[in-house]
Amino acid sequence: MKKLLNQKGFTLVEMMIVLLIISVLLLVTIPNIAKHTATIDSKGCDAYINMVSAQIEAYKLEFKEIPTLLSLNTTGFIKEEKLVCPGGQELTIDVNGVVSEKAS
Known part of the structure; x- marks a missing residue:
């Protein structure tokens, strides 16, 4: 009988409080x-x-010209064929080599 009284464990009320x-x-x-x-x-x-x-900028230093996305891709500077931010916004590279979000 003494063994039954010394059992250890959680009661239902304690489990409900934790949940x-x-x-x-x-x-x-x-x-x-x-x-x-x-x-x-x-x-x-x-x-x-x-x-x-x-x-x-690295491309400009190496080739002395402003790159397009295609030239960046073919020379291995960028692996992606399409520039897309993690949020889904598409990016463009303008004629001056400035990266910006594509206008919708």
């Missing part, structure tokens, strides 16, 4: 993550634009 706490934390965390998705995509796009601009 309640986890649920509240999820309800608070998920909307905050969703709000910051646009900011994350924007910063990712800015970083991608800076990377492509750096590749354009």
Whole structure:
């Protein structure tokens, strides 16, 4: 009889309290993550634009001309055939070698 009284474990009430706490934390965390998705995509796009601009500058130093996307691709400076930010915005390279978001 003594063995039965010394059993260790969680009660149903303790498990319900833990589940309640986890649920509240999820309800608070998920909307905050969703709000910051646009900011994350924007910063990712800015970083991608800076990377492509750096590749354009490297191409200019090597070949002494302003590159097109095709010339960047064929010489191996950029592997992508189409420049697209993480958020889905398409990028273009103008005649001066400036990278910008494509006008819709």
